[in-house]
Amino acid sequence: MVSLGDLANIIGAECIGDTECIIDSIADLQEATQGQISFLTSTKYIPHLEHTSASAVITTASLAKEKPGNFLVMKDPYLGYAKAAQYLANIPKPAHGIHPSASIAEDATIGENVAVGAHTVIESGAVIGAGTCIGPQVFIGQNSRIGEDSLIYPQVAIYHDVSIGARAIIHSHAVIGSDGFGYANESGSWVKIPQLAGVTIGDDFEMGANSAIDRGALTDTTIGNGVILDNLIHIAHNVSLGDNLAMAAMSGIAGGTKIGKGSTLAGRVSIIGHLDICDNTHFTVNTLVTKSIDEPGVYSSGDVAIPGKAWKRKLVRINQLDTLYQRVKELEKTITQLTADRENNND
């Protein structure tokens, strides 16, 4: 619970209306009831503003003029929503204290106020920073380190020699440090290349459910500060991701590729191995990247849905393209001839 005036300070907004109004939680404009704050980012939802029961609304100066009431006014109300929700959130943690069923190596270092859930395993030499919550059924391998104030959800697997900075949030079934996919071939059989290095991850990292980051072959896979990864993502060995990079679900990056800071990958983007992608590069959904990029900007590939019948015809047309080029070339020849003939005739 917080007064509207205090919440304004917390999120960096100007308070219009009753600064003493008490806010206890946050909700959509349509769902909000008394005691709740909501937010409005676009003129499109002004009708919802008119009918809302929210006690206050985070919005822009101009949208706040649409209706009398309590407002927290700021340039980016979506950012205000994020900050207000962080302040008001009351999300249950998956562990409290050290559960007696956890298996913690004697020489692991467990910081102050660390929680470790039931059936979790923390191996020799691991270091868990102060204030971190490790949920139940988590595995943390030898000599791996997790920074302070992190939150590791149940059933995460972190292999040996993985280093993660402060304030990480890692969701269930994430894997960090599995072997990179490296093999030599001997007479048709695959000979495994041991993956001897680890993974180094900066501060303020978030990783979604069922995503995987492979360890490096001879040097570490590295992830900068402030990187956010969604669900079902694949990061191969020796990838390097720059600060504040964001990857939406189901994207994958092959071995050794480097992507610069501030870049974004929409869902299901694929980037092949050994590329160098510059800072501030943005890939739209389903894009396949096969070449290095040194110009910031938006890149895309692929095709979008149309009715099935039209799609089948289109596939045929595309596969006839070579023939079409021949036909056009033939036409050009004939016409050049016709034109030449006509000019000769006119002479």
Place this chain on the structure above:
Amino acid sequence: MVSLGDLANIIGAECIGDTECIIDSIADLQEATQGQISFLTSTKYIPHLEHTSASAVITTASLAKEKPGNFLVMKDPYLGYAKAAQYLANIPKPAHGIHPSASIAEDATIGENVAVGAHTVIESGAVIGAGTCIGPQVFIGQNSRIGEDSLIYPQVAIYHDVSIGARAIIHSHAVIGSDGFGYANESGSWVKIPQLAGVTIGDDFEMGANSAIDRGALTDTTIGNGVILDNLIHIAHNVSLGDNLAMAAMSGIAGGTKIGKGSTLAGRVSIIGHLDICDNTHFTVNTLVTKSIDEPGVYSSGDVAIPGKAWKRKLVRINQLDTLYQRVKELEKTITQLTADRENNND
């Protein structure tokens, strides 16, 4: 073990032949031995029918005329196969009784005849319906509910405030209730938007291995009755899936998209966020959907494999298309001119 006559009643078929014949299991026509029932759905497999050792065959009235023998005759023998296999199956359950190593909160509600496997964690306020089997190493978060007669395989993670109906089947490494991928951006850094709502799922739900369903931001992610999800699927926050929707492996749906009932997604379909897709819409494999759809039917996108050399030429051809359009336009101009000239000459 069941008599053929009784099995006919169970699956809704007409029995031709020996109603007293004893059936103990089900197999392919080619593999079946005495005491087994098989099924035949298409004329394509009549040769297998001729050589089968199965004691009886589920098939259509017309196919049953191909050979003398014991038949269970019905319009849809594939449905009959499903029902007979359900009746005859003897699949081991991953837990029996409450294992002493399970960590169950004192105030969790565990129904009659519930099994809970080793090293499973069930948190405060959770409710497990009667007859449900929770395998080993499962996590069920605070206040989550699982309906009766459900089957949760080992190593499933269900976060807090998730509600699942009756008769669910959830496979290993499924995650339900992980955070949606929501962030605001402040001067280039990502500011997390806490995901405060939950997930609500109807009855008769099945979810495959390594699939993930994110919790809602302010209102729940919702899944209707009878929905089936295959492996490695991603359902983002605030998605809504209608009744009896089916999604094959590796499909993904971005945040806030709503898909109507009876729809089907083949493998690796991608649907971007905030779309509204009507009932009975069907997407073929690998399709990318970028617009709302209000006409039921089949939709497709993408391209299919050809030999690598031809594919490289095709990519070149497609990227020259703009030039080809210019060339055709140029030809049209020249020809218009030639035709006009000719007509002038003929005057």
Place this chain on the structure above:
Amino acid sequence: MVSLGDLANIIGAECIGDTECIIDSIADLQEATQGQISFLTSTKYIPHLEHTSASAVITTASLAKEKPGNFLVMKDPYLGYAKAAQYLANIPKPAHGIHPSASIAEDATIGENVAVGAHTVIESGAVIGAGTCIGPQVFIGQNSRIGEDSLIYPQVAIYHDVSIGARAIIHSHAVIGSDGFGYANESGSWVKIPQLAGVTIGDDFEMGANSAIDRGALTDTTIGNGVILDNLIHIAHNVSLGDNLAMAAMSGIAGGTKIGKGSTLAGRVSIIGHLDICDNTHFTVNTLVTKSIDEPGVYSSGDVAIPGKAWKRKLVRINQLDTLYQRVKELEKTITQLTADRENNND
């Protein structure tokens, strides 16, 4: 630690230089320090060779002439690297001995020198081969078998009736034996087809993080010897993979498809169900395969990234193709007419 001469014998190379030189580990040319061996496979990295501090380098006979020093010379130095790294690697195992918290059924068969980690569950009738290491929090279902000298990382789920050969390496969150996605449809509702068979896997299998292999419906899903699977892979029920097949991350194969030995799938390849793909077939990244293949070779589909604006124009151009074909056809007609007229005039 090994002498260079002995290491030459181990990897099958010829030693040039000091056979007594002691090697303790392996590193990149750029990172290597004294006591380390490195490798050079291409003229591209000769500059690194010139500046390396490595005590010896695995390379080809011709590259070894670039600089004086210690070399292990062989035709395929990348293979030499793999073998040297295997010999020198000192990777921590995720379990030692049988942890007291593991739940092992009384009638499971545990071979000599097997390790079983904390909170692991091994069910009735399971058989674990000698020398195998099962990490913590693993589940192994009834009657499943794992061959000797295998390594199962934490949080792997292996269902009942799964058989895996010797020397398997299975990474965290792999699932083997989950149900195939099989349903009949009854008046719009899905009726589950129980998946009654298992999974049979050969020797020398490796499986990446978060990958899943479904059990067969009536006969087993089968995987040959020497198959390697990367992360986030989906293998549906009744798929059959030939010996030494390799699949890179995020590839998926639908039900009943058979792929011959020695084939390779780059990342994110999709193969639909019920196809028959011959031996030694190779698919490039993101390819979608919709037809059986009986010619070995390389196959491809799809499109690659270009700047976003150009991509939008290209999509428009492709969707206008039908019209372009009409325009070209029209031009051909007109020109045929013009040419005919001209010839008539010339007569």
